[in-house]
Amino acid sequence: MKGFSGKLRIVINGDIREVSENITLAELIKSLHLTPERVAVELNRRVIRRSEWAETTFGEDDRIEIVHFVGGGSSPFSSV
């Protein structure tokens, strides 16, 4: 549901964020200063392909996971 304020509440990587209600995923990635080719995105547990980012918008309380790659080997807790 979209509020009167034109803002939406979404959860990005566990953090609650307010974004404008018409923002697309592509715009969100840009606003976070992320390199599109280096990240992958899940919206409500479904991977959104990069080609779909420009058409993807959000609903209230959507959950977004944005991941990238970090150093690691056989150890799950060995992030650089």
Next chain:
Amino acid sequence: MSSVAPTITTKSDNKFEIAGRTFTSRLIIGTGKYRSYEEMKLAHKASGAEMVTVAVNRVPLNRNSESFLDHLDPSLIILPNTAGCDTAEAAIRTARLAREALNTDLIKLEVIGDATTLFPDNEQTLEAARVLVKEGFMVLPYFTDDLIMAKKLLDAGCAAVMPLAAPIGSGLGVQNPANLRIMREQLPYATIIVDAGVGTASDAAIAMELGADAVLMNTAIAEAQDSEKMATAMRLAIEAGRLAYIAGRMPKRLYASASSPIAGAIK
């Protein structure tokens, strides 16, 4: 004299292949725990490894994050892993994200069952493997050194199996030579990659002498006082161990067996 003639088995040095790709190096290394990117790059080069594994993690939102991938030699094949996942579901989601970001079907599947030992949850691993294979992934699962589990993972369609030699990051060396040898003998056509537990070069050689097709390691190189030198040592140990396995070692005897003729010695 033993009445049993030694069996002569010549092993051919088959190529190390994963998912149709042939590798010259039988060493796969991690990208974590290095003191600097520079040190990591030098170690990667010295190791001769053609494939490195990287972890998938949430991007930090409150600070600029440089891309870790830009610090890797572009000629390296990247093997994303599901490190940090403790359920099949999390591992499956992580694998899907990794595929989307890297455009690769390779995935090192890890589902950890316990934070103290970092032992794998074999049941969840198998469940995730079944789903990911159906989705077209080349699944390389980390699991405990259990032959029956290895069979189930291979039956599920995994491209290789990756039994541990000791707990992750422990550097204890190969704690399970009998189980690894049994796995090799019982699964002669499977690709077996020993993953985790190696501490120094002799450990890597032992894993290869037991018949592993390859060894994956991270901490043994990253936490060595000189990572680059240890990476070289590991490269040589992997080659030496593989050669020794192919050559076929002499049988062990309890008593001495003279190398020089005894008859004819002066008295």
